[in-house]
Amino acid sequence: MPPAVPPADSVDPLPSWKDGAVRRAILAYVKRVSRCGSPAWIPPEDRIAVLDNDGTLWPENPIPIQLAYLLDTLGNRVRQTPSLAKDPAVSAALRGDLAAVLKGPGSEEATGRLLSLTHAGMTPEEFRASVARWLATARHPRFARPYTALAYQPMLELLALLRAHGFRTWIVSGGGLDFMRVFSGCLYGIPPEQVIGSHGRVRFELQDGQPRLVKTIDQLVVDDKAGKPEAIHTFIGRRPVAVFGNSDGDLPMLQYGTMDQPRPSLGLLVHHTDGQREYAYDSRPSSSGKLVEGLRQAPDRGWLVVDMARDWSVVFPPVSPGSAMPACRF
Amino acid sequence: MPPAVPPADSVDPLPSWKDGAVRRAILAYVKRVSRCGSPAWIPPEDRIAVLDNDGTLWPENPIPIQLAYLLDTLGNRVRQTPSLAKDPAVSAALRGDLAAVLKGPGSEEATGRLLSLTHAGMTPEEFRASVARWLATARHPRFARPYTALAYQPMLELLALLRAHGFRTWIVSGGGLDFMRVFSGCLYGIPPEQVIGSHGRVRFELQDGQPRLVKTIDQLVVDDKAGKPEAIHTFIGRRPVAVFGNSDGDLPMLQYGTMDQPRPSLGLLVHHTDGQREYAYDSRPSSSGKLVEGLRQAPDRGWLVVDMARDWSVVFPPVSPGSAMPACRF
Numbered sequence: 001m002p003p004a005v006p007p008a009d010s011v012d013p014l015p016s017w018k019d020g021a022v023r024r025a026i027l028a029y030v031k032r033v034s035r036c037g038s039p040a041w042i043p044p045e046d047r048i049a050v051l052d053n054d055g056t057l058w059p060e061n062p063i064p065i066q067l068a069y070l071l072d073t074l075g076n077r078v079r080q081t082p083s084l085a086k087d088p089a090v091s092a093a094l095r096g097d098l099a100a101v102l103k104g105p106g107s108e109e110a111t112g113r114l115l116s117l118t119h120a121g122m123t124p125e126e127f128r129a130s131v132a133r134w135l136a137t138a139r140h141p142r143f144a145r146p147y148t149a150l151a152y153q154p155m156l157e158l159l160a161l162l163r164a165h166g167f168r169t170w171i172v173s174g175g176g177l178d179f180m181r182v183f184s185g186c187l188y189g190i191p192p193e194q195v196i197g198s199h200g201r202v203r204f205e206l207q208d209g210q211p212r213l214v215k216t217i218d219q220l221v222v223d224d225k226a227g228k229p230e231a232i233h234t235f236i237g238r239r240p241v242a243v244f245g246n247s248d249g250d251l252p253m254l255q256y257g258t259m260d261q262p263r264p265s266l267g268l269l270v271h272h273t274d275g276q277r278e279y280a281y282d283s284r285p286s287s288s289g290k291l292v293e294g295l296r297q298a299p300d301r302g303w304l305v306v307d308m309a310r311d312w313s314v315v316f317p318p319v320s321p322g323s324a325m326p327a328c329r330f
Numbered sequence: 331m332p333p334a335v336p337p338a339d340s341v342d343p344l345p346s347w348k349d350g351a352v353r354r355a356i357l358a359y360v361k362r363v364s365r366c367g368s369p370a371w372i373p374p375e376d377r378i379a380v381l382d383n384d385g386t387l388w389p390e391n392p393i394p395i396q397l398a399y400l401l402d403t404l405g406n407r408v409r410q411t412p413s414l415a416k417d418p419a420v421s422a423a424l425r426g427d428l429a430a431v432l433k434g435p436g437s438e439e440a441t442g443r444l445l446s447l448t449h450a451g452m453t454p455e456e457f458r459a460s461v462a463r464w465l466a467t468a469r470h471p472r473f474a475r476p477y478t479a480l481a482y483q484p485m486l487e488l489l490a491l492l493r494a495h496g497f498r499t500w501i502v503s504g505g506g507l508d509f510m511r512v513f514s515g516c517l518y519g520i521p522p523e524q525v526i527g528s529h530g531r532v533r534f535e536l537q538d539g540q541p542r543l544v545k546t547i548d549q550l551v552v553d554d555k556a557g558k559p560e561a562i563h564t565f566i567g568r569r570p571v572a573v574f575g576n577s578d579g580d581l582p583m584l585q586y587g588t589m590d591q592p593r594p595s596l597g598l599l600v601h602h603t604d605g606q607r608e609y610a611y612d613s614r615p616s617s618s619g620k621l622v623e624g625l626r627q628a629p630d631r632g633w634l635v636v637d638m639a640r641d642w643s644v645v646f647p648p649v650s651p652g653s654a655m656p657a658c659r660f
Contacts, residue, residue: 045521082341109408124563181567191375194566202563204556204582211582213563219549226534231541233454233532236563237522251539252534260540 014163016314018155022304023269023311026158027320029266031289033241034165040264042241044166048289049242050232050253051159053173053180053232054195056246056270057188058151059140061279065147066179067098069134112217115200120215124178124202127215131182132330143316148187148259148328153317154306158244159188167242172253174224178215186328196231198223224249229256246270247282248293258301267303269294274309277316281321343491346484346644352634353600353641357486359596363571366497370594372571374496379572380562381489383503383510384525384624385598387518388471388481388577391609395477396509397428399464415614419443444545445530450545454508454532456606457545461512461660473646478658481517483647484636485600488574489518495573497593500524502562502583504554516658526565528553554579559586563628569593576600578623597633599624604639607646 017023021264032040033047054060063071074093080083084093089110092100101110119127143150159169171180171190179196184190200217223231229252232240241255245251246269258265271291272282282291298305308315347353362370363377371523384390393401404423408414415421419440422430431440449457473480489499501510501520504568507527514520530547554559559582563571573587576599588595601621602612613623628635638645 124567177564177567193565195567199564202560204559204586206585211585213559215584227540229534229543230532234507234529235523237507238524239456255536255541256534256543274368 013164014154014157016157016312018311018313023102025304026161026266026268029242029264030161030165031157034322042263045164046238046241046263047162048097048170048236048238048240049162049167049244050170050172050196050240050257051155051243052245052247052250052253053175055248055272055282056244057155057171058147059278061281064175064176068138068147069131069179070114070118072138073130074114077117084117087113090117115217119176119179120200120217122215123212124215128182131179135183136330137326139216145316146328148183149319150316151187152270153178153310153314155244156188156317158311159190159308162267163189163253168194170196170232170236170240172196172223172228173231173330174198174222177223178246183328193209196235196290201275211280212315222296226252228253232256242266242268244268244270245294246272247290251294251297254301254303258303267301268305268306269298270306271295271308273307274312278308280309344484344487345493346642348643350641352636356596356598356635358493359572359594360491360495360497363594369629372593376568377492377495377497378500378566378568378570378573378592379492379574380500380502380558380570381485381573381575382575382580382583382586383415383501383505384576385602385612386503386574386580387475387485387501389608390571391611392471394505396505398468398477399461400444401579402464403460403464403466404444408448414447416444417658418448429464445547449509450530450547452545453542454545457508458512461509464659465513475646475649476658479649480514480646481540482600482642483644484520484642485574485648490574491518492572493519498524498571500526500566502526502553502558502563504528504579506550507553513658519556526561556582558583562586564616572598574598574600575624576602577620581624581627584624584631584633588633597628597631598636599628599633600636601638603627603637604642604645606639607636610639 013026014023025295032038033042051057054064058065074090078090089101093114101107101114135146138147139145140147140150144221155178162169166184169190171184171194174196175182177195177199180197181192181195184195199221200215201219202213203216204211228250232253239261240257241263242265243252243254254267258267269291272278273280283295295305344353344357362368363372365371381387384394403424404420408420408424419431423444431437431444465476466479469475469639470477470480499520501514501524503510505527507525507529511522511525512526514525529551530545531549532543533546534541534543558580562583569591570587571593572595573584575584584597585639588597599621602608603610613625625635
């Protein structure tokens, strides 16, 4: 006789979340807004969940993953064309002194030159191929895993829970739009048209009679802070009801989704408290206040604060080190 | 005995299209790319259809409908604040002399002032309410119908046919993003997140502790010509396979979707040839060449050209004059 299949209700949709106030509040919210006949019911078309990426869905330490891509790519460019290292911004970046690039007069131009060398002057398809090649071999310096094996397992479960209850999940991140699209599908199950990120203009041209787009850093749109609710309006045109972030850069998006909001809403901040399994950094006074105002406002606003050390039983997916997530083989 | 229900295959999905090469090519295309096992099959996620709005889905004569909204709204503003008419751009627009606004030095600033007075300085919700009020009472000067009763019936059938075959339909238009979203749902069945249009930055702010967005005309993105494929990449991140337009402003989008395209594609231009039932204007040398290059390129590119007089048995939906489309009651 085959083993009995457990009834659907008994399958835990959030096995990596420890029992506690946060887990219970999430489960109660998705149930009450999606259950037929519930007074808090939200029509499916308005079940819009927006999620930050760096620090919310995957790590942003010791440096943001896209910055690791930028530095590796810059190193390759300089190996091919050594004269590029004459640019002080390039040489500073390659010796690990980004502070020198990001401060002082001319820092905007210097940053622009680094972005130009690594994120522009190619088609989106060429950029995608470059990022995919990098993801296939790059390893996180501490966890020795491919970056695509470092999505937070509890957040992957949360994404699945939201979608199982009729939510559409959107990434709204300061990361690069085209960068995130390379892995958003295989890693998070989020298609390219539901990714919002920082981007420059792509330039359309006919080359030898064939149409192509070329990435530029012109007319840069930075999808951070107030830019997040602004981009949500431009791209989606609906107010989100569920908002997930991890830093003060996500505050405007949390405010937009949850304050003066006629629909029941869910705001959540991932608080990085787990130096053993991940990093504990966001509310140290020395960390330039990454998540200070958010923690201060959370109680009044009713936002959930995930204490990673306390609320997550697992941080990363249980794959053997060195292997990519099954769906993300590039 | 009840009358026999005809088998599904015998229900004509395009009753307002006359039998002919264009109708047959459309039906053959959607069938061969969506039929299971067809060598031309396209995965549903890549069945992306993009459609221009003005002149493709509804009329753009005698003036574009959004311009009629602008002029009516400007008239209301001047009645409330007569001193506004001291601006030569405002007075020229109100006496019907837009040519004076759009030409000569300072035309960009003048256009900006007209847009500012009618499309900025309010929340998207306030703008939506204003457009909805206008659509409820405004009538087309020649057809004496609400504008929402003037969608082209054959194009409504085409939208339904595409969606019935697993296509997602997106508007990609030079018209205003927030303007089109007011009626895209009720008129075309296209939700706000599938509308791409020209837009300024919306500015996020907390006012009296409540979040709100304010429309501006800063950082204007014009979704026309090369801006169309560029916006398609930014918003969708997939190449469309079916592209529908009516003017040379749609050429880059048609080229992007159909040239050097590994998937089977469908390009279509609506050619305005029907002065009796609608307008015949687009290829007159005196019309500033609205659709000249498109007609020239169409045969080589395999684009279908809809001759409205020849290919459409009906132009507008069969509703009694003066009544809005059932779903578009504001």
